Every structure is written in C-alpha cells, then in structure tokens.
Amino acid sequence: xxxxxxxxxxxxxxxxxxxxxxxxxxxxxxxxxxxxxxxxxxxxxxxxxxxxxxxxxxxxxxxxxxxxxxxxxxxxxxxxxxxxxxxxxxxxxxxxxxxxxxxxxxxxxxxxxxxxxxxxxxxxxxxxxxxxxxxxxxxxxxxxxxxxxxxxxxxxxxxxxxxxxxxxxxxxxxxxxxxxxxxxxxxxxxxxxxxxxxxxxxxxxxxxxxxxxxxxxxxxxxxxxxxxxxxxxxxxxxxxxxxxxxxxxxxxxxxxxxxxxxxxxxxxxxxxxxxxxxxxxxxxxxxxxxxxxxxxxxxxxxxxxxxxxxxxxxxxxxxxxxxxxxxxxxxxxxxxxxxxxxxxx
Numbered sequence: 001x002x003x004x005x006x007x008x009x010x011x012x013x014x015x016x017x018x019x020x021x022x023x024x025x026x027x028x029x030x031x032x033x034x035x036x037x038x039x040x041x042x043x044x045x046x047x048x049x050x051x052x053x054x055x056x057x058x059x060x061x062x063x064x065x066x067x068x069x070x071x072x073x074x075x076x077x078x079x080x081x082x083x084x085x086x087x088x089x090x091x092x093x094x095x096x097x098x099x100x101x102x103x104x105x106x107x108x109x110x111x112x113x114x115x116x117x118x119x120x121x122x123x124x125x126x127x128x129x130x131x132x133x134x135x136x137x138x139x140x141x142x143x144x145x146x147x148x149x150x151x152x153x154x155x156x157x158x159x160x161x162x163x164x165x166x167x168x169x170x171x172x173x174x175x176x177x178x179x180x181x182x183x184x185x186x187x188x189x190x191x192x193x194x195x196x197x198x199x200x201x202x203x204x205x206x207x208x209x210x211x212x213x214x215x216x217x218x219x220x221x222x223x224x225x226x227x228x229x230x231x232x233x234x235x236x237x238x239x240x241x242x243x244x245x246x247x248x249x250x251x252x253x254x255x256x257x258x259x260x261x262x263x264x265x266x267x268x269x270x271x272x273x274x275x276x277x278x279x280x281x282x283x284x285x286x287x288x289x290x291x292x293x294x295x296x297x298x299x300x301x302x303x304x305x306x307x308x309x310x311x312x313x314x315x316x317x318x319x320x321x322x323x324x325x326x327x328x329x330x331x332x333x334x335x336x337x338x339x340x341x342x343x344x345x
Contacts, residue, residue: 008114011062012107016192018061019054019100023047024192024282028291051278052097055084055106062110068117071129075136076113082137083109083144085152100278103197105151109144116140166204170269177204178211178265181281182258185212185240186247191281198277203268205275206293210264212283213313215240218257218321223340231342236284246340253339256324263320264312271308272297289313 023044030044059080063073081087086101113136124131166173184191191212194200200208220235223243234242240257247254267273279292290313297305328334 004111007065008062008107008111011065011110012058012103014065015054015058015061016103016196019051019057020192020196020278021286022050024278024288025286028286028288028295031295032291049097051100052086054100054103055086055109056081058084058103058106059110059113062107062114066114066118068114069128071132072117075117075133076110078133079113079116079136079141079144080106080110082141083148085148100196102148102152104154105144105148108147108151109140112140112143162198162200162204166202166207166269170203170272171266172269174203174207174265174267174269175262176265177207178214178261178268179258181208181211182215182254182261185215185281185283186244186254187241192278195280196277200277200280202274203272205277205280206273206289207265207268208280209275209283209289209292210268210273210312210317211261212240212281213289213317214261214264214321215254215257216283216285217317218260218325219243219340221318221321222253222256222325222335222337223342225337226339226341239283239285242342243340246342250335250339252328253335255334256321256328259324260317260320264316267312267316271312273308273312284313 026047027044030040030047034040034044056077059077060073062080063076068076084101084106086098087095088098090096116136116139117132120132120135122128162173162177166177181191181194184194191208195205195208216236216239219240220232223235224232231242243253273293274296275289275292276296279288282288284290290309293309293313294301294305297308299305325335329336
C-alpha cells in the first residue's frame with residue numbers, strides 16, 4: 001500500500017509540474033508583453049490549454065510510474081480526464097475547457113483506473129486495444145465522474161476554511177502556512193499539487209509562495225560553498241527540492257529557512273500579499289509569485305507595491321537567511337557548508 005501511494009503521488013506530482021510549468025513560467029510575462037505584441041496571445045492560450053490537460057497528464061504519468069503497457073497507460077489517462085472535471089459541456093452542447101479540474105478527484109480516478117487495469121491484466125489478450133480504453137471509461141471513469149461533485153465541494157470547503165482562518169488571523173496563519181510550504185517543498189510532496197488541490201488563494205497563497213522563496217534562497221546561499229554557482233542558483237530558479245535527501249538526513253540544516261519562512265509569512269499577512277492556487281507553490285521560479293502579487297495588489301505597479309515585492313521576495317529572504325545561516329553555522333555550530341553538498345553521480 002505504501003509503494004502504491006508513493007507511485008501515485010509521484011505520478012501526480014510529475015503531471016502537475018508538466019502541465020502547469022509552461023503557464024507558470026510564461027503566463028505573467030506574456031500578459032505584460034501582449035499589449036505591445038498581440039501575436040503572443042496565441043502562446044498564452046497554448047499554455048492555458050496545457051493546464052487544462054492536467055488530468056490526462058496525471059493519468060499518463062501515474063500509468064508510467066506503475067510500468068503499465070502503452071495501451072493501459074493511455075487508458076488510465078482517458079479515465080483520469082473523464083473524472084478530472086477539466087472539460088464541461090455548455091448549454092449549447094459544446095465541450096469547453098474549464099481550468100485544471102479537481103486534482104484530488106483526478107488522482108482518485110487514476111488510482112482506480114490503475115487497480116482496474118491491473119485486475120484485468122492480460123485477460124483481454126488481442127482485444128485489449130479495443131476494449132481497454134472503453135472499459136476504463138465505463139468503470140473507473142464513470143466512478144470518478146460520480147465522485148467529482150462531492151470531492152469538488154469538499155476541496156472547496158477546505159480552501160474556504162483556510163481563507164477564512166487566514167482572514168481572521170492573517171499574521172499567525174501567514175507564518176504557519178509559510179512554514180508548512182517551506183517543509184513541503186523539501187519533501188516528496190508537490191507544493192503546486194497541495195495548493196491546487198485545496199485551491200489555496202489570497203493571503204494564504206502569498207504566504208505559501210514566500211515559504212517556498214525562503215527555502216529556495218536560503219538553500220542557495222547555504223549550499224554555495226559546497227556546490228557550484230549553477231547548482232546553487234538551481235535552488236531558486238528550479239526547486240529547493242534537490243536538497244530533499246540532505247534535509248531528511250539532517251533536518252537541522254533547514255532551520256534558518258524555516259525561521260525565515262515564518263517571518264516572511266507573517267509579513268505577508270500584515271501587508272496583504274496575495275496569490276492564486278497556481279502561484280502558491282512556485283516560489284521565484286518564473287517570477288510567478290512576485291508578478292501575481294503585483295497583479296492582485298491594489299494599485300498594480302505602484303511604487304509602494306514594487307517596494308513590497310522587492311523587499312519580501314528578494315531583499316528580506318537574502319538578509320534573513322544570511323543572518324540566520326551565520327548564527328547557526330558560526331555561533332551555534334549546528335550546521336556547516338558540507339551539510340548541503342549535493343551528489344549527482
């Protein structure tokens with residue numbers, strides 16, 4: 001059971017990243033450029049379409065993790081698309097893309113589809129290519145379609161609950177959410193997946209994003225002496241998740257980043273730093289977090305908002321991490337540069 005869920009979560013995480021990364025990296029930048037270069041609208045549209053393909057990508061990635069045959073893998077993808085909820089029928093009878101769907105139900109449908117094709121095994125023989133896709137629609141796909149409205153409402157309740165609590169206690173909850181996402185980015189779990197599953201938005205999303213920023217910037221600074229400059233920058237431009245093994249071996253190496261995350265999260269609550277479910281887990285990658293803050297902040301590209309953006313997303317993460325890494329390394333002797341050494345061979 002542990003192995004099953006590990007493969008399921010890994011496949012879901014891979015599908016989420018593949019589907020959302022193009023829009024995350026290009027979306028906000030393209031929106032700034034489109035008024036001056038209208039032809040780029042088609043590129044933005046393609047990244048949005050890629051996001052709506054999330055359910056089928058999750059299904060395919062999950063199928064690959066379980067080493068299913070190509071036909072079985074494609075069938076799992078179809079079932080996941082049916083249960084994902086990213087396609088809806090309009091009043092005119094047309095089918096329209098509707099965001100990324102409900103990620104939890106997509107994963108549930110993909111899991112049922114995997115169990116289903118494993119149960120069937122090779123019983124269909126030469127008729128597999130004819131019957132497998134149809135059966136995956138009729139059994140796990142229909143089950144996913146039936147559970148979709150219930151799972152969607154449940155996920156919505158969780159998201160609303162987080163939003164409400166964050167509204168009541170923005171500073172405290174901002175700090176807690178930032179620390180949680182700082183920990184998640186250092187685990188096998190996808191921050192983007194968690195944020196999209198519960199549809200985390202508003203200050204909760206902004207705080208979560210700053211938690212990822214704290215981890216990325218902090219590990220880049222701490223690992224610079226033990227690794228190359230390019231590897232250090234990969235923590236920020238890519239993901240601090242590359243430190244996952246070192247963090248699990250020595251959790252104390254993450255203390256400076258966790259404290260930084262708490263401070264930044266609290267400031268997010270104080271200064272009303274907001275985000276979307278799709279920006280919460282990316283940190284500084286693609287400048288998704290900073291640009292979403294500017295986009296959602298009252299006044300847009302005002303001097304005040306630009307100052308807040310530069311302070312919270314760049315200046316403070318660097319200053320706080322530098323100071324805390326110095327304290328934990330030189331004063332407390334709890335960490336050292338070699339603790340952050342990455343081995344890729």
